[in-house]
């Protein structure tokens with residue numbers, strides 16, 4: 153079996169990135185209903201089949217993150233999703249957190265849950281074919297937010313999750329997301345992202361997590377979506393890379409960004425601008441959800457006639473991201 157660092161390196165190397173197709177049943181339901189498709193188990197399966205059978209996907213995608221529902225489902229021909237991915241040379245991942253829940257004593261803030269019973273669930277996911285996992289912590293910028301309490305609680309949970317995954321032979325994607333909703337400036341996002349990442353790496357260290365065997369999935373440093381600011385890709389790139397240099401040890405093999413609601417082309421341009429700042433201590437790549445699948449979902453809208461066009465839309469985004477130098 154591959155070592156943790158081999159799996160982590162495979163996920164972030166050769167310009168390939170990770171497809172986040174792990175929306176919970178609730179979130180997927182909202183996305184499907186947004187394009188006029190009823191959120192049935194079969195429609196959620198069909199949509200994931202569309203994404204994961206896109207021709208030549210493995211040229212630009214190294215891994216696909218699935219949800220608990222999808223990892224148990226099969227393609228129309230009966231192949232399980234993890235087996236279908238394995239056949240084309242794409243690693244199967246699984247989102248293992250159970251969502252961000254209100255944190256006691258921290259109004260307006262959340263802590264991501266899912267640690268109870270996680271060791272047993274991980275064992276089951278290994279049996280189902282997963283080689284890596286994801287856990288997302290959420291931080292909002294606002295008046296006095298994020299609080300130290302929320303940062304500590306989330307970093308602690310991320311580190312306990314990462315430790316359990318490595319014990320099970322799974323590579324944890326560690327995802328602390330500072331969300332872009334709000335009026336904050338680029339500089340405020342930078343400060344908060346720096347503080348958050350410092351707290352996460354401090355907890356990973358305490359928990360004895362092997363940094364060579366993780367993938368970090370952070371937000372890019374951007375201005376709030378209600379700030380009226382629109383920093384250029386080179387400004388985003390500089391602020392993001394500077395923040396990461398200050399906080400992410402070089403032992404981490406790779407950083408795969410989330411898209412966080414950015415326009416798909418904007419996310420690609422920002423990634424390209426960051427790569428121009430090479431050489432960097434780690435690989436930089438993408439683990440986008442919406443910025444990869446958004447155009448495909450809009451194109452498909454549940455219509456069999458649009459199947460090929462929707463796959464083409466996903467392929468275009470994946471190739472565009474994999475092509476940035």
Ligand code: 13P
Nearest residue numbers: 172410411412440441442
């Ligand atoms: P977005 O790229 O749509 O932010 O999704 C990435 C993800 O996996 C969120 O957990």
